[in-house]
Every structure is written in structure tokens, then in C-alpha cells.
Amino acid sequence: MAVLDYDLHCHSTASDGLLAPVDLVARAAGRGVKFLALTDHDDVAGLTEAAAAARLHGVQFINGVEISVSWRGHTVHVVGLHIDPACAPLLEGLRANRGGRGARAQAMAESLAKCGIGGALEGAYRHAANPGIIGRTHFARFLVESGHAGEVRSVFKNYLVKGKPGYVPHQWAALPDAVGWIRGSGGIAVLAHPGRYTAGRNRMGGKALRELLREFSACGGRGIEVVSGAHTPEQYAEFARYAQEFSLLASCGSDFHGPGESYRDLGRLPDFPPGCRPVWRAWEATSTQDNAI
Ligand code: AMP
Ligand code: MN
Ligand code: MN
Ligand code: MN
Numbered sequence: 001m002a003v004l005d006y007d008l009h010c011h012s013t014a015s016d017g018l019l020a021p022v023d024l025v026a027r028a029a030g031r032g033v034k035f036l037a038l039t040d041h042d043d044v045a046g047l048t049e050a051a052a053a054a055r056l057h058g059v060q061f062i063n064g065v066e067i068s069v070s071w072r073g074h075t076v077h078v079v080g081l082h083i084d085p086a087c088a089p090l091l092e093g094l095r096a097n098r099g100g101r102g103a104r105a106q107a108m109a110e111s112l113a114k115c116g117i118g119g120a121l122e123g124a125y126r127h128a129a130n131p132g133i134i135g136r137t138h139f140a141r142f143l144v145e146s147g148h149a150g151e152v153r154s155v156f157k158n159y160l161v162k163g164k165p166g167y168v169p170h171q172w173a174a175l176p177d178a179v180g181w182i183r184g185s186g187g188i189a190v191l192a193h194p195g196r197y198t199a200g201r202n203r204m205g206g207k208a209l210r211e212l213l214r215e216f217s218a219c220g221g222r223g224i225e226v227v228s229g230a231h232t233p234e235q236y237a238e239f240a241r242y243a244q245e246f247s248l249l250a251s252c253g254s255d256f257h258g259p260g261e262s263y264r265d266l267g268r269l270p271d272f273p274p275g276c277r278p279v280w281r282a283w284e285a286t287s288t289q290d291n292a293i
Contacts, residue, residue: 002271005034006280008062009079009192009225009253010266012038013129014046015066016137018258020129021050024266027259029057033267035280037064037081039253042097043133044085062283065090066192067181068097068172071212074204075172077192078221079251080182082283087185094181097173098132105134107168108160112139115165117148136160137257152261162202175212176219183220188282190223190251191216193230194239213246223279226272227252229264240273250276 011017012024019027021038028036036059038050047063054061065080083090109121123142128134140155143166149155160166173181182189191213197204204212213224224246225231226239243250250272254264272278 003032003267004227004252004269004271005032005267006036006252006278007033007254007256007267007269008035008037008064008081008190008251008279009039009066009228010036010256011040011066011258012046012050014038014043015040015130015133016128016135016257018261021046022053024256025050025053025057025059025061028266029054029059031265031267033059035060035062036266037062037079037253039064039066039079039081041066041133041135042068042094043130044083044091044094045130047085063187065094065182067094067178069175069178070170070172071175071215072208074197074202074208075170076175076197076212078175078178078182078216079190079192079223079225079253080185080187081190081223081251081279083182083187084185087181090181090185090187093173093177097178100170101132101134104168104170105139108136108139108166111168112159112166117143117146117165119146120166136166139166153263161200175215179216179219179221188223188249188279189216189221190225190249190279191221192225192253193228193255194224194242195228195231195235209242213242213248217246217248221248222282223249223251225253226250226276227269229253229255229262229269233270236270237273240276243277244275249279249282251279
């Protein structure tokens, strides 16, 4: 089966990944990735280091970010690709979006304490190399470390999700704002892992997903993740159909967070279903031979 040499969604220690940007890039290069975007949550702090490492490894680097958004009571993620990480309105928007994470973490720890799990705040911060981006993954690592779950993935069945200990509702950026910050910096906005929104508790139905995609397109969103580490092969086909229906470019990314922790390792993602227009067509025409930074 053909595999893609693009991986346009992954995380480093600048958000909730386990590997420093240089180690992430080295791992991607070793696994055959030729085009890599680092897309940390609500922060661009890892991009300079990752871009420098990419130059050494001969990997084409794409500046990215993954922005947390609240839409009709759902949290959705919007990936920005080929952004300018020095763009002031983007940086200000990300800073504002990060702003509430500290108080949220405190409330999460209080909720866990009520269920008899103490020390969660300090425990989570111990796992957060970038404390400004403290989030659920850091709490999940603490819950594994303290024996409350076997692995990070299973934490999200019993904790930190709606109706479970450690869950705290939160208001993230509005969809048009997040898309606007990305576009304003010259980037392409891509709806991340839509299969996550149509599964699990609090799931979105097909009607809501269509409304989300309509609004996303109307405010300038251009792409959708079709091949994602969070998707099953059936979902590749499903979201390829949505891409066609809404004339969106198709993106692909592992959503890798760390060895042994993620569903998929970096790269080696299966090719798109027929009929998809890859998101890189959007910047291929304009980019030079040089790396993006
Ligand atoms: P936050 O931005 O603090 O709400 O944290 C969101 C992060 O939690 C995601 O980016 C994932 O890294 C992690 N996460 C959420 N749900 C799951 C899940 N079901 N399995 C594994 N990781 C998850
Ligand atoms: Mn994450
Ligand atoms: Mn995400
Ligand atoms: Mn992600």
C-alpha cells in the first residue's frame, strides 16, 4: 500500500508531546517523513528548534499549530499549516487561548481531590515541560504514574471527560477567531480529526458536523483531516466524502504525542482515498526550495 511522506499533525514538549522538538524531528526523519508540520496546542514555542533540526535532517518543515475551539458546547481543534509564527494577531490569540489553562488545571485538581485523588496539580505540572500549556494529557500522565489507570489512553474513559472526575468545562476560542488568526498569518486552516467529534460521549451527529463544516468553510477554513491517527480506515473514506462535499483540501497527520502513548507513530500514513486534493497543493505553488522558516 502506498504511504504518504507527509505528517502534518504532531506534538512536542512545547505542548503535551513527550519528545523535545529536535528529537521529534529526528524520529520523523528516521521514519521516512519528508514533509513535517509540528502542531503544538495553542503555542508556537517549538517551531524554531524544530525547523533548525529539520534543516539538518533534510526534512521540509511546515510551521503549524493546533488551536482549541469551542463550538456549540463541543471542543473542536483547528490545525493551522504554513502559518507565520511571528504574526502578532496570531500570537495574541494563542496567548489569550492559553490564558485560562492555569485556572482550569486548578479546578481539575480540585475535582480529582473530591474523588480522593490528591496531589494532581503538582503531579500534572511535573509532566508539563511547558507549564503554560498545562492540559489533560499532563493530568493523564499523573493518573497513570499514580496507579489510577494503566495507560494514558484509558485515562480518558474514566477521568477528565464529561461526567467523570477531573472534567472541567472550558471556553476556548471562537471558530471564526481561530480560523481568522491562522488565515491572517498566511496559513491554511484545517479541521483536525473530525472522527473524534462524531464518536464517544457528547458526540456530534451528522447534521451538526455538516453545520460545523459549513461554518468552518464560510469563515475561511480550507482543509479537513482525512487520514488521521485518530481515524479508522472506514473514517478515511467517510471524511474523504465530506472533503468532496464541502470542497475542502485533504490533510493527513499522525497526531503523535510520544512513543508508546499514541495510536500511531510518526509518518507512514496510508495514502488518501481517490478523489482527495491534498492540502499541500495550497502552498506548493508559492513556497521556495528553502525550509519554511
Ligand atoms: P486539553 O487541550 O487540555 O483539553 O487536552 C486535550 C488533549 O488530551 C488532546 O490533545 C490529547 O492529547 C488528549 N486526549 C483527549 N482525549 C483523548 C483520548 N480519548 N485518548 C488519548 N488522548 C486524549
Ligand atoms: Mn494533545
Ligand atoms: Mn486534537
Ligand atoms: Mn493534536
